Amino acid sequence: MSADxxxxxxxxxxxxxxxxxxxxEGRDLxxxxxxxxxxxxxxxxxxxxxxxxxxxxxxxxxxxxxLPWVSMLTLALSVPVLHGxxxxxxxxxxxxxxxxxxxxxxxxxxxxxxxxxxxxxxALQVLRGYHAAVVLSALSYGLAxxxxxxxxxxxxxxxxxxxxxxxxxxxxxLLTSAQxxxxxxxxxxxxxxxxxxxxxxxxxxxxxxxRAGFSAAGIYDSTRSKAxxxxxxxxxEPR
Amino acid sequence: MESFEPCPHPTPAPDDGFSSxxxxxxxxxxxxxxxxxxxxFAFACAFGAAAGAGHPAPERLVDAMGVAAPPLAFGLFxxxxxxxxxxxxxxxxxxxxIARAAARGVSTTGMVLAGLVPLTVFFELSAGGPDGQRFAxxxxxxxxxxxxxxxxxxxxxxxxxxxxxxRAGASTTALVxxxxxxxxxxxxxxVPGAILALxxxxx
Numbered sequence: 001m002s003a004d005x006x007x008x009x010x011x012x013x014x015x016x017x018x019x020x021x022x023x024x025e026g027r028d029l030x031x032x033x034x035x036x037x038x039x040x041x042x043x044x045x046x047x048x049x050x051x052x053x054x055x056x057x058x059x060x061x062x063x064x065x066x067l068p069w070v071s072m073l074t075l076a077l078s079v080p081v082l083h084g085x086x087x088x089x090x091x092x093x094x095x096x097x098x099x100x101x102x103x104x105x106x107x108x109x110x111x112x113x114x115x116x117x118x119x120x121x122x123a124l125q126v127l128r129g130y131h132a133a134v135v136l137s138a139l140s141y142g143l144a145x146x147x148x149x150x151x152x153x154x155x156x157x158x159x160x161x162x163x164x165x166x167x168x169x170x171x172x173x174l175l176t177s178a179q180x181x182x183x184x185x186x187x188x189x190x191x192x193x194x195x196x197x198x199x200x201x202x203x204x205x206x207x208x209x210x211r212a213g214f215s216a217a218g219i220y221d222s223t224r225s226k227a228x229x230x231x232x233x234x235x236x237e238p239r
Numbered sequence: 240m241e242s243f244e245p246c247p248h249p250t251p252a253p254d255d256g257f258s259s260x261x262x263x264x265x266x267x268x269x270x271x272x273x274x275x276x277x278x279x280f281a282f283a284c285a286f287g288a289a290a291g292a293g294h295p296a297p298e299r300l301v302d303a304m305g306v307a308a309p310p311l312a313f314g315l316f317x318x319x320x321x322x323x324x325x326x327x328x329x330x331x332x333x334x335x336x337i338a339r340a341a342a343r344g345v346s347t348t349g350m351v352l353a354g355l356v357p358l359t360v361f362f363e364l365s366a367g368g369p370d371g372q373r374f375a376x377x378x379x380x381x382x383x384x385x386x387x388x389x390x391x392x393x394x395x396x397x398x399x400x401x402x403x404x405x406r407a408g409a410s411t412t413a414l415v416x417x418x419x420x421x422x423x424x425x426x427x428x429x430v431p432g433a434i435l436a437l438x439x440x441x442x
Contacts, residue, residue: 077358084354087258088347088389094256168385175378176358183365204362204371 008035012108012151020154023100024093033100036107040075043110044068047140048187050121054133055189062197066184074177075106081172089165091157101155109148116140133188178205246396261346265397269335272342276314279342279349279390283307286352286359290379291437293363293372305433306383309426310348310390314341317425321398321418330411336401344394351386369441376438380431387426391419 008031011019022028048067052060083098093101120140124133149170156162156169181187182205184198261275287303318341325332359379366375395415402411435441 077361080354080357082354083258084350084352087262087350088386088393090263092256092258092263172355172358176361179362179365201365201367203368204366204374206374207368207370 004031005035005038008032009039009111012036012039012104013111016108016151017154019104020101020151023097023104023155024157026094026097029096029100032104036100036103039107039114040071040103040110041068043107043112043114044071046117047110047113047120050117050124051137051187052189053121054124054130055195057195059186059189059195062195063187066187066198070177070180070184071106071110073180074173075102077176077180078102078169078173082169085165085168086156089161091165101152105148105152105155108151109144112144112147113140116144130188130190137188181205182208246392246400258350262343262350262393265339265343267339267342269338272335272339275342275346276311279345279347280307280311282349282353282356283310285356286379286383287433287437289356289359290363290376290434292360293366293375294437294439299437302433302436305429305436308433309387309422309429310345312425313391313394313422314345317418317421318394321414324414325398325402325411328410328414330414331403332398332401332411337398340394340397340401343397344390347393348386348390351389352382355382355386372438372441376434376441379434383426383430383434387423387430391422395419 008019008028012032012035019032022032044067045064049060049064051067052063079095079099079102082102083093083095086092086098120136123136127133127136149166152169153162153166156165183201186193186196186199189195260271261278267275284304284307287306288300290306291299291303318337322332322334322337325337359375359382362375362378366372398415399412
């Protein structure tokens with residue numbers, strides 16, 4: 001059991017092609033799923049705790065408990081997308097294999113997150129700024145995500161036409177995980193904000209991205225309101 | 240080399256599960272082609288209903304069908320006209336072959352949309368405020384566009400593959416692509432209005 005687990009975890013990291021081949025052939029699905037689930041839970045739990053360590057105290061526990069939920073919920077919403085898109089791209093597989101592939105790719109991502117966690121924890125302690133913490137956490141997640149993409153790409157079948165399928169599935173996965181994470185925020189917690197388990201629902205991550213983009217360019221909410229007001233006046237619209 | 244092929248070749252050993260019966264198998268009985276069209280339509284209706292999950296109301300069911308109407312209308316009205324034109328120019332593509340191609344097109348669109356139903360419900364229920372609803376609607380429009388284009392691709396490829404080698408010329412391709420263009424126009428005419436109505440006009 002433990003030897004089997006260790007063997008699968010090693011294969012997940014060292015030879016994603018063999019894991020992808022096993023899934024395509026429907027071999028060892030149970031052991032791959034078991035090892036992947038364990039890796040996913042441990043990796044995201046530890047990484048979540050590290051992200052929460054920027055604020056410390058209760059936020060470490062909250063973030064550690066929430067990040068596995070983000071992964072699991074994203075997985076649950078992305079597997080049907082992969083299954084439907086595979087059929088449309090003429091490479092259908094049973095649902096169990098689509099689920100195993102997505103789970104294994106997420107597990108590989110989680111294992112890399114686990115590897116990056118100590119370095120991120122140190123960086124968050126050295127660089128105390130909130131924005132630096134946001135950038136470093138996002139970079140770590142992006143880097144780990146690349147490892148998962150590699151496995152997913154190999155599992156999608158022949159190279160011909162694979163790029164479009166991968167692009168579609170990845171877009172859906174990224175949008176879903178961003179919205180799920182946005183729904184379960186806060187993660188790092190600004191110094192001025194209180195620590196809570198989950199904030200009330202509000203907008204989408206896309207609005208926050210736009211707001212952050214404007215803020216980074218030095219355009220703040222009040223400036224944008226004035227610009228909108230000037231535009232309305234120019235068009236002769238009522239306030 | 241990873242590239243986007245206009246007409247993909249099916250996998251050498253296709254899975255014989257539900258998705259294979261719905262989409263990939265070519266040699267199907269006409270009755271199964273009809274079943275494919277109805278199932279594809281039902282899946283597209285489910286996507287429409289999911290797009291209206293943020294503003295549930297009984298009258299929105301009609302708008303949900305509006306999202307699903309273009310693939311069905313294409314299969315029922317545009318493909319017979321393509322058959323008439325192809326036969327008129329003696330292109331050697333039979334009615335059953337066109338019906339099978341249409342069924343595969345509708346079911347391809349339906350399968351993609353069915354996979355997006357849980358995700359759409361999630362976005363509809365988690366995106367708060369008018370801006371969030373606009374974002375969700377934009378994503379749904381992208382999803383329907385992508386699914387529709389994949390369905391049209393499956394239809395066009397099947398019709399062109401069915402044309403005999405000597406008679407599959409530029410005019411056949413032009414007729415098939417012209418019909419697909421009309422399908423795009425139909426979708427562009429119906430879907431944005433239906434999605435707007437499903438979101439209560441963003442009020």
